[in-house]
Amino acid sequence: MSHLTDGQFEDILLGAPVPSHVGECPECRARLAEKRALSQRLHQAFASVRASTDLADRVRAHVGGASTVGETTGRPRTILLAAHRRLLSGLAAAAAILLVAIPVGLYMNTGSEAHAAQMELVSLHEENLNSMDALFVHDDPRELAGHLEGETGHCPAMICTGSEVAVCGCCTGRFQGRKVGSYVVETANGHVSIVVMPDTPESLGMKPDRTEPSRTIWRAACEGCNMALIRIDNRSYCAVGQVPQEELERALGNLLE
Protein backbone atom coordinates (compact mmCIF):
# COMPACT_ATOMS: atom_id res chain seq x y z
CA MET A 1 0.00 0.00 0.00
CA SER A 2 1.75 3.18 -1.14
CA HIS A 3 1.05 6.51 0.47
CA LEU A 4 -0.32 9.52 -1.39
CA THR A 5 2.20 11.79 -3.08
CA ASP A 6 2.54 15.48 -2.23
CA GLY A 7 0.96 16.30 -5.58
CA GLN A 8 -2.07 14.13 -4.81
CA PHE A 9 -2.54 15.91 -1.48
CA GLU A 10 -2.46 19.26 -3.29
CA ASP A 11 -5.04 18.06 -5.81
CA ILE A 12 -7.34 16.91 -3.00
CA LEU A 13 -7.06 20.30 -1.28
CA LEU A 14 -8.18 21.89 -4.54
CA GLY A 15 -11.23 19.67 -4.75
CA ALA A 16 -10.11 16.39 -6.35
CA PRO A 17 -11.87 13.27 -4.96
CA VAL A 18 -10.22 11.69 -1.93
CA PRO A 19 -8.81 8.23 -2.86
CA SER A 20 -10.17 5.30 -0.84
CA HIS A 21 -6.61 4.69 0.44
CA VAL A 22 -6.98 7.71 2.76
CA GLY A 23 -9.81 5.99 4.59
CA GLU A 24 -7.61 2.98 5.30
CA CYS A 25 -4.33 4.74 6.06
CA PRO A 26 -4.08 6.70 9.34
CA GLU A 27 -0.82 8.31 8.23
CA CYS A 28 -2.23 9.76 5.01
CA ARG A 29 -5.40 10.76 6.83
CA ALA A 30 -3.38 12.68 9.42
CA ARG A 31 -1.24 14.34 6.74
CA LEU A 32 -4.32 15.38 4.79
CA ALA A 33 -5.98 16.79 7.91
CA GLU A 34 -2.85 18.72 8.76
CA LYS A 35 -2.45 20.17 5.25
CA ARG A 36 -6.12 21.11 5.19
CA ALA A 37 -5.84 22.78 8.61
CA LEU A 38 -2.76 24.75 7.54
CA SER A 39 -4.52 25.85 4.37
CA GLN A 40 -7.63 26.97 6.25
CA ARG A 41 -5.63 28.75 8.95
CA LEU A 42 -3.67 30.70 6.33
CA HIS A 43 -6.89 31.66 4.55
CA GLN A 44 -8.41 32.74 7.86
CA ALA A 45 -5.32 34.79 8.81
CA PHE A 46 -5.81 37.03 5.77
CA ALA A 47 -9.59 37.29 6.12
CA SER A 48 -9.35 40.55 8.04
CA VAL A 49 -6.65 42.08 5.83
CA ARG A 50 -8.30 44.79 3.75
CA ALA A 51 -7.06 47.82 1.91
CA SER A 52 -7.47 50.87 4.12
CA THR A 53 -9.97 53.56 3.24
CA ASP A 54 -7.04 55.90 2.62
CA LEU A 55 -5.52 53.53 0.08
CA ALA A 56 -8.84 52.92 -1.64
CA ASP A 57 -9.39 56.67 -1.87
CA ARG A 58 -5.90 57.24 -3.27
CA VAL A 59 -6.30 54.56 -5.90
CA ARG A 60 -9.77 55.80 -6.83
CA ALA A 61 -8.60 59.39 -7.02
CA HIS A 62 -5.67 58.29 -9.15
CA VAL A 63 -7.85 56.32 -11.55
CA GLY A 64 -10.44 59.08 -11.71
CA GLY A 65 -7.76 61.76 -12.08
CA ALA A 66 -6.04 59.92 -14.90
CA SER A 67 -8.61 61.21 -17.35
CA THR A 68 -7.36 64.74 -16.83
CA VAL A 69 -3.75 64.21 -15.74
CA GLY A 70 -3.12 61.50 -18.28
CA GLU A 71 -4.42 63.54 -21.18
CA THR A 72 -2.19 66.47 -20.45
CA THR A 73 1.01 64.70 -19.49
CA GLY A 74 0.60 61.35 -21.17
CA ARG A 75 1.38 59.57 -17.88
CA PRO A 76 -0.60 59.46 -14.66
CA ARG A 77 1.04 60.98 -11.63
CA THR A 78 1.96 58.51 -8.91
CA ILE A 79 2.50 59.31 -5.29
CA LEU A 80 4.12 56.50 -3.37
CA LEU A 81 3.90 57.01 0.34
CA ALA A 82 6.85 54.91 1.45
CA ALA A 83 9.07 56.58 -1.13
CA HIS A 84 7.96 59.93 0.21
CA ARG A 85 8.54 58.75 3.74
CA ARG A 86 12.05 57.66 2.78
CA LEU A 87 12.68 61.08 1.23
CA LEU A 88 11.23 62.80 4.27
CA SER A 89 13.21 60.62 6.65
CA GLY A 90 16.32 61.45 4.61
CA LEU A 91 15.59 65.15 5.02
CA ALA A 92 14.86 64.59 8.69
CA ALA A 93 18.18 62.80 9.09
CA ALA A 94 19.96 65.71 7.43
CA ALA A 95 18.16 68.10 9.74
CA ALA A 96 19.15 65.97 12.72
CA ILE A 97 22.81 66.13 11.71
CA LEU A 98 22.56 69.91 11.53
CA LEU A 99 20.91 70.01 14.93
CA VAL A 100 23.69 67.93 16.44
CA ALA A 101 26.26 70.16 14.81
CA ILE A 102 24.72 73.23 16.42
CA PRO A 103 25.96 73.35 20.04
CA VAL A 104 22.66 74.01 21.74
CA GLY A 105 22.56 70.77 23.70
CA LEU A 106 19.63 69.43 21.70
CA TYR A 107 19.46 65.98 20.27
CA MET A 108 16.77 63.77 18.86
CA ASN A 109 16.56 60.05 18.41
CA THR A 110 13.90 57.40 17.90
CA GLY A 111 13.53 56.93 21.65
CA SER A 112 12.71 60.57 22.26
CA GLU A 113 10.24 60.58 19.35
CA ALA A 114 8.51 57.52 20.78
CA HIS A 115 8.41 59.15 24.20
CA ALA A 116 6.90 62.29 22.65
CA ALA A 117 4.25 60.12 20.98
CA GLN A 118 3.44 58.45 24.31
CA MET A 119 3.18 61.88 25.98
CA GLU A 120 0.78 62.91 23.22
CA LEU A 121 -1.37 59.84 23.90
CA VAL A 122 -1.48 60.70 27.60
CA SER A 123 -2.53 64.28 26.70
CA LEU A 124 -5.20 62.93 24.37
CA HIS A 125 -6.54 60.76 27.19
CA GLU A 126 -6.59 63.76 29.55
CA GLU A 127 -8.45 65.83 26.96
CA ASN A 128 -11.00 63.03 26.69
CA LEU A 129 -11.50 63.04 30.46
CA ASN A 130 -11.87 66.82 30.48
CA SER A 131 -14.56 66.74 27.82
CA MET A 132 -16.67 63.81 28.96
CA ASP A 133 -19.79 65.92 28.43
CA ALA A 134 -18.97 66.20 24.74
CA LEU A 135 -18.66 62.44 24.12
CA PHE A 136 -20.88 60.87 21.49
CA VAL A 137 -23.03 58.46 23.50
CA HIS A 138 -25.13 55.60 22.22
CA ASP A 139 -26.20 52.19 23.53
CA ASP A 140 -25.56 50.47 20.23
CA PRO A 141 -21.82 49.84 19.63
CA ARG A 142 -22.47 49.94 15.88
CA GLU A 143 -23.62 53.53 16.22
CA LEU A 144 -20.44 54.42 18.09
CA ALA A 145 -18.27 52.77 15.43
CA GLY A 146 -20.36 54.43 12.71
CA HIS A 147 -19.88 57.81 14.34
CA LEU A 148 -16.11 57.35 14.41
CA GLU A 149 -16.15 56.19 10.80
CA GLY A 150 -17.99 59.36 9.82
CA GLU A 151 -15.47 61.48 11.70
CA THR A 152 -12.23 59.74 10.75
CA GLY A 153 -13.03 57.74 7.60
CA HIS A 154 -12.20 54.45 9.33
CA CYS A 155 -14.71 52.11 10.93
CA PRO A 156 -13.05 50.78 14.09
CA ALA A 157 -13.66 47.44 15.77
CA MET A 158 -16.70 47.65 18.01
CA ILE A 159 -16.53 47.52 21.76
CA CYS A 160 -18.98 45.48 23.83
CA THR A 161 -21.47 47.30 25.95
CA GLY A 162 -22.89 45.80 29.10
CA SER A 163 -19.73 43.78 29.81
CA GLU A 164 -17.22 44.23 32.61
CA VAL A 165 -16.35 47.67 31.38
CA ALA A 166 -18.95 50.36 30.72
CA VAL A 167 -18.62 52.31 27.50
CA CYS A 168 -19.03 56.03 28.19
CA GLY A 169 -18.92 57.06 24.52
CA CYS A 170 -16.52 58.02 21.80
CA CYS A 171 -14.86 61.14 20.46
CA THR A 172 -12.13 62.36 18.18
CA GLY A 173 -8.89 64.17 18.88
CA ARG A 174 -5.56 65.01 17.24
CA PHE A 175 -2.60 62.67 17.38
CA GLN A 176 0.60 63.19 15.38
CA GLY A 177 -1.22 65.90 13.43
CA ARG A 178 -4.06 63.58 12.40
CA LYS A 179 -7.63 63.17 13.48
CA VAL A 180 -8.05 59.92 15.41
CA GLY A 181 -11.01 58.35 17.13
CA SER A 182 -11.20 57.01 20.67
CA TYR A 183 -13.59 55.10 22.85
CA VAL A 184 -13.80 56.11 26.49
CA VAL A 185 -14.66 53.30 28.89
CA GLU A 186 -15.08 53.15 32.63
CA THR A 187 -13.34 50.36 34.51
CA ALA A 188 -13.41 49.48 38.20
CA ASN A 189 -10.30 51.61 38.72
CA GLY A 190 -11.02 54.59 36.52
CA HIS A 191 -11.55 55.78 32.98
CA VAL A 192 -9.60 54.47 30.01
CA SER A 193 -9.29 55.89 26.49
CA ILE A 194 -8.89 53.42 23.64
CA VAL A 195 -7.28 55.37 20.82
CA VAL A 196 -7.55 53.96 17.29
CA MET A 197 -4.71 54.90 14.97
CA PRO A 198 -2.68 53.59 12.05
CA ASP A 199 0.66 54.04 13.88
CA THR A 200 2.58 50.88 14.65
CA PRO A 201 3.38 49.94 18.27
CA GLU A 202 7.08 50.03 17.40
CA SER A 203 6.80 53.67 16.35
CA LEU A 204 5.21 54.39 19.73
CA GLY A 205 8.12 52.72 21.51
CA MET A 206 5.95 49.97 22.99
CA LYS A 207 7.32 46.58 23.95
CA PRO A 208 5.63 43.34 22.83
CA ASP A 209 4.56 40.66 25.25
CA ARG A 210 4.18 37.42 23.31
CA THR A 211 3.23 35.22 26.22
CA GLU A 212 -0.45 35.65 25.33
CA PRO A 213 -0.82 32.97 22.65
CA SER A 214 -3.80 34.33 20.77
CA ARG A 215 -2.63 37.90 20.27
CA THR A 216 0.47 40.00 20.85
CA ILE A 217 -0.03 42.78 23.38
CA TRP A 218 2.32 45.77 23.48
CA ARG A 219 2.85 47.66 26.71
CA ALA A 220 4.29 50.97 27.88
CA ALA A 221 4.02 53.40 30.78
CA CYS A 222 4.33 57.17 30.61
CA GLU A 223 3.58 60.08 32.95
CA GLY A 224 1.77 57.90 35.46
CA CYS A 225 -0.41 56.27 32.81
CA ASN A 226 -0.20 52.66 31.68
CA MET A 227 -0.70 51.75 28.02
CA ALA A 228 -1.63 48.48 26.33
CA LEU A 229 -2.00 48.03 22.61
CA ILE A 230 -3.32 45.39 20.26
CA ARG A 231 -3.43 45.36 16.46
CA ILE A 232 -6.65 44.71 14.55
CA ASP A 233 -6.90 45.13 10.79
CA ASN A 234 -3.64 47.03 10.47
CA ARG A 235 -4.76 49.53 13.12
CA SER A 236 -3.45 50.00 16.63
CA TYR A 237 -5.93 50.08 19.49
CA CYS A 238 -4.10 51.67 22.38
CA ALA A 239 -5.72 51.72 25.80
CA VAL A 240 -4.41 54.54 28.00
CA GLY A 241 -5.30 55.24 31.62
CA GLN A 242 -4.17 55.52 35.22
CA VAL A 243 -5.29 51.96 35.89
CA PRO A 244 -3.41 48.65 36.19
CA GLN A 245 -2.25 46.98 32.97
CA GLU A 246 -4.71 44.15 33.55
CA GLU A 247 -7.62 46.60 33.41
CA LEU A 248 -6.38 48.01 30.13
CA GLU A 249 -6.04 44.56 28.66
CA ARG A 250 -9.50 43.63 29.86
CA ALA A 251 -10.87 46.72 28.16
CA LEU A 252 -9.07 45.78 24.93
CA GLY A 253 -10.47 42.29 25.27
CA ASN A 254 -13.90 43.79 24.74
CA LEU A 255 -13.07 44.89 21.24
CA LEU A 256 -14.83 42.69 18.75
CA GLU A 257 -13.31 42.08 15.37
Place this chain on the structure above:
Amino acid sequence: MPKGTDSQAQKSKRFEEAALPNLDSVYRAAVALCGRPSEAEDLTQATFTRALERFDSFEVGTNCKAWLLQILRNIWIDQLRRSKAAGATVPLDEALVAEQGAAEETAWSDAEDLLENFSDDQVIAALRQLPEDQRLTLFLIDVEQLSQQEVADITGVAVGTVKSRTSRARTELKRRLRSYAQEMGFKGYDR
Protein backbone atom coordinates in the same frame (compact mmCIF):
# COMPACT_ATOMS: atom_id res chain seq x y z
CA MET B 1 -17.53 52.66 -29.59
CA PRO B 2 -14.46 50.60 -30.51
CA LYS B 3 -11.93 50.10 -27.71
CA GLY B 4 -9.18 51.92 -29.60
CA THR B 5 -11.12 55.17 -29.74
CA ASP B 6 -12.11 55.26 -26.08
CA SER B 7 -11.54 58.59 -24.43
CA GLN B 8 -9.33 58.59 -21.35
CA ALA B 9 -12.42 59.10 -19.18
CA GLN B 10 -14.15 56.04 -20.66
CA LYS B 11 -11.01 53.99 -20.23
CA SER B 12 -10.75 55.07 -16.59
CA LYS B 13 -14.36 54.12 -16.03
CA ARG B 14 -13.93 50.68 -17.59
CA PHE B 15 -10.76 50.19 -15.56
CA GLU B 16 -12.52 51.23 -12.39
CA GLU B 17 -15.31 48.73 -12.98
CA ALA B 18 -13.00 45.84 -13.82
CA ALA B 19 -10.03 46.42 -11.55
CA LEU B 20 -11.11 48.21 -8.39
CA PRO B 21 -13.25 45.35 -7.03
CA ASN B 22 -9.95 43.47 -6.73
CA LEU B 23 -8.27 46.08 -4.55
CA ASP B 24 -8.42 43.97 -1.38
CA SER B 25 -6.98 40.92 -3.15
CA VAL B 26 -4.10 42.94 -4.56
CA TYR B 27 -3.44 44.54 -1.17
CA ARG B 28 -3.49 41.15 0.58
CA ALA B 29 -0.96 39.81 -1.91
CA ALA B 30 1.18 42.88 -1.33
CA VAL B 31 1.03 42.29 2.43
CA ALA B 32 2.07 38.68 1.88
CA LEU B 33 5.03 39.81 -0.20
CA CYS B 34 6.16 43.00 1.55
CA GLY B 35 5.07 42.75 5.13
CA ARG B 36 5.15 46.40 6.11
CA PRO B 37 1.74 48.04 5.54
CA SER B 38 3.28 51.19 4.06
CA GLU B 39 5.28 49.18 1.51
CA ALA B 40 2.26 47.00 0.76
CA GLU B 41 0.21 50.12 0.08
CA ASP B 42 2.87 51.48 -2.23
CA LEU B 43 3.11 48.18 -4.09
CA THR B 44 -0.67 48.10 -4.43
CA GLN B 45 -0.77 51.65 -5.75
CA ALA B 46 2.08 50.96 -8.17
CA THR B 47 0.20 47.88 -9.40
CA PHE B 48 -2.95 49.85 -10.17
CA THR B 49 -0.93 52.61 -11.81
CA ARG B 50 0.81 50.17 -14.14
CA ALA B 51 -2.41 48.28 -14.75
CA LEU B 52 -4.15 51.47 -15.82
CA GLU B 53 -1.29 52.31 -18.16
CA ARG B 54 -1.54 48.85 -19.72
CA PHE B 55 -5.28 48.44 -19.56
CA ASP B 56 -5.52 48.36 -23.36
CA SER B 57 -3.75 44.99 -23.25
CA PHE B 58 -6.30 43.49 -20.85
CA GLU B 59 -8.72 41.15 -22.57
CA VAL B 60 -12.26 41.77 -21.42
CA GLY B 61 -13.83 38.57 -20.09
CA THR B 62 -10.58 37.15 -18.75
CA ASN B 63 -9.67 37.02 -15.06
CA CYS B 64 -8.89 40.60 -14.03
CA LYS B 65 -7.72 39.57 -10.57
CA ALA B 66 -5.14 37.18 -12.03
CA TRP B 67 -4.03 39.90 -14.48
CA LEU B 68 -3.54 42.40 -11.63
CA LEU B 69 -1.70 39.85 -9.48
CA GLN B 70 0.64 39.12 -12.38
CA ILE B 71 1.43 42.82 -12.64
CA LEU B 72 1.97 42.98 -8.90
CA ARG B 73 4.37 40.05 -9.05
CA ASN B 74 6.35 41.64 -11.88
CA ILE B 75 6.70 44.92 -10.00
CA TRP B 76 7.70 43.04 -6.85
CA ILE B 77 10.36 41.09 -8.73
CA ASP B 78 11.73 44.32 -10.23
CA GLN B 79 11.94 45.77 -6.74
CA LEU B 80 13.67 42.65 -5.42
CA ARG B 81 16.21 42.75 -8.22
CA ARG B 82 16.96 46.36 -7.42
CA SER B 83 17.29 45.50 -3.72
CA LYS B 84 19.64 42.64 -4.52
CA ALA B 85 21.68 44.88 -6.78
CA ALA B 86 21.87 47.38 -3.93
CA GLY B 87 23.11 44.64 -1.59
CA ALA B 88 20.02 44.47 0.62
CA THR B 89 19.29 41.27 2.49
CA VAL B 90 16.74 39.04 0.80
CA PRO B 91 14.81 35.98 1.97
CA LEU B 92 16.43 32.59 1.97
CA ASP B 93 17.05 30.73 -1.23
CA GLU B 94 14.21 28.40 -2.15
CA ALA B 95 16.44 25.34 -2.61
CA LEU B 96 18.13 25.85 0.73
CA VAL B 97 14.85 26.13 2.57
CA ALA B 98 13.45 23.10 0.76
CA GLU B 99 16.43 21.12 1.96
CA GLN B 100 15.94 22.28 5.53
CA GLY B 101 12.30 21.30 5.38
CA ALA B 102 12.95 17.91 3.83
CA ALA B 103 13.20 16.22 7.21
CA GLU B 104 9.55 17.12 7.94
CA GLU B 105 7.59 13.87 7.97
CA THR B 106 5.26 13.36 10.91
CA ALA B 107 1.86 15.06 10.81
CA TRP B 108 0.33 16.91 13.76
CA SER B 109 -2.57 14.78 14.91
CA ASP B 110 -4.61 17.73 16.19
CA ALA B 111 -3.45 20.34 13.70
CA GLU B 112 -6.63 22.42 13.68
CA ASP B 113 -6.57 22.99 17.46
CA LEU B 114 -2.84 23.61 17.51
CA LEU B 115 -3.04 26.20 14.75
CA GLU B 116 -5.71 28.16 16.61
CA ASN B 117 -3.04 29.10 19.16
CA PHE B 118 -1.37 31.41 16.66
CA SER B 119 -2.50 34.95 16.04
CA ASP B 120 -3.22 36.02 12.47
CA ASP B 121 -0.14 38.24 12.57
CA GLN B 122 2.03 35.26 13.52
CA VAL B 123 0.67 33.13 10.68
CA ILE B 124 1.23 35.94 8.19
CA ALA B 125 4.72 36.56 9.58
CA ALA B 126 5.54 32.87 9.14
CA LEU B 127 4.35 33.01 5.53
CA ARG B 128 6.52 36.03 4.88
CA GLN B 129 9.62 34.10 5.89
CA LEU B 130 9.22 31.71 2.97
CA PRO B 131 11.18 32.25 -0.25
CA GLU B 132 9.38 34.66 -2.60
CA ASP B 133 8.05 32.16 -5.11
CA GLN B 134 6.84 29.70 -2.48
CA ARG B 135 5.24 32.53 -0.55
CA LEU B 136 3.30 33.90 -3.50
CA THR B 137 2.31 30.46 -4.76
CA LEU B 138 0.94 29.32 -1.42
CA PHE B 139 -0.82 32.65 -0.93
CA LEU B 140 -2.51 32.46 -4.34
CA ILE B 141 -3.63 28.87 -3.81
CA ASP B 142 -4.76 29.02 -0.18
CA VAL B 143 -5.83 32.61 0.34
CA GLU B 144 -7.00 33.73 -3.10
CA GLN B 145 -8.03 30.17 -3.98
CA LEU B 146 -6.89 30.43 -7.58
CA SER B 147 -6.49 27.29 -9.67
CA GLN B 148 -3.07 25.77 -10.24
CA GLN B 149 -3.30 26.83 -13.90
CA GLU B 150 -4.03 30.45 -12.94
CA VAL B 151 -1.12 30.44 -10.50
CA ALA B 152 1.10 28.91 -13.17
CA ASP B 153 0.14 31.75 -15.53
CA ILE B 154 0.81 34.40 -12.90
CA THR B 155 4.15 33.00 -11.77
CA GLY B 156 5.28 31.89 -15.24
CA VAL B 157 5.98 28.24 -14.41
CA ALA B 158 4.42 24.86 -15.26
CA VAL B 159 1.44 23.50 -13.31
CA GLY B 160 3.65 20.70 -11.94
CA THR B 161 6.02 23.29 -10.51
CA VAL B 162 3.10 25.09 -8.86
CA LYS B 163 2.06 21.82 -7.27
CA SER B 164 5.50 20.96 -5.91
CA ARG B 165 6.14 24.54 -4.84
CA THR B 166 2.84 24.65 -2.93
CA SER B 167 3.65 21.42 -1.15
CA ARG B 168 7.14 22.59 -0.20
CA ALA B 169 5.75 25.92 0.96
CA ARG B 170 3.21 24.22 3.17
CA THR B 171 5.89 22.05 4.76
CA GLU B 172 8.08 25.08 5.31
CA LEU B 173 5.19 27.09 6.77
CA LYS B 174 4.59 24.32 9.27
CA ARG B 175 8.28 24.30 10.16
CA ARG B 176 8.22 28.04 10.78
CA LEU B 177 5.10 27.83 12.92
CA ARG B 178 6.58 24.98 14.93
CA SER B 179 9.64 27.08 15.52
CA TYR B 180 7.45 29.97 16.80
CA ALA B 181 5.55 27.55 19.01
CA GLN B 182 8.74 26.24 20.56
CA GLU B 183 9.96 29.79 21.19
CA MET B 184 6.71 30.61 22.94
CA GLY B 185 6.56 27.37 24.88
CA PHE B 186 3.35 26.01 23.33
CA LYS B 187 2.81 22.33 23.93
CA GLY B 188 2.08 19.74 21.23
CA TYR B 189 4.24 21.23 18.47
CA ASP B 190 7.28 19.08 18.98
CA ARG B 191 6.53 16.80 16.02
